[in-house]
Amino acid sequence: MKFAHTCYRVLDLDRSLDFYTNKIGLEYTRKAPIGNDATNAFLSVPGDDEPRLELTLNHDRDEPYPLGEGYSHIALLVEDLDATAQRLQEAGGVDFESEPHAMGNSSTRIFFVRDPDGYRIEFIERG
Structure with missing residues (x-):
């Protein structure tokens, strides 16, 4: 078994593509009607040949999708958490849910941001 991708439903595909490519740093692969x-x-x-995030725009949708009460999110490993946070702050338009911080007594550090539709993205630096 191999993990394929995660799908988020979005209201404005262009805004979401801008966020994920120009702010987060993912690479646009393709669109498919x-x-x-x-x-x-x-x-x-x-560096990954497989798309890992699918953004779906339903053409007749004009109301935000309910995100639920769970703590669902995608997570991205980074080498330098502070540099990543600084790059996102400088990019502007990124909603920080938390600042970089350690996970308890672990050397692992994390922070969260939200995308334009409110989905959480976790950044992880493992010590």
């Missing part, structure tokens, strides 16, 4: 009802856009982590 789903009939006349929806469009999928696929993004990959630099």
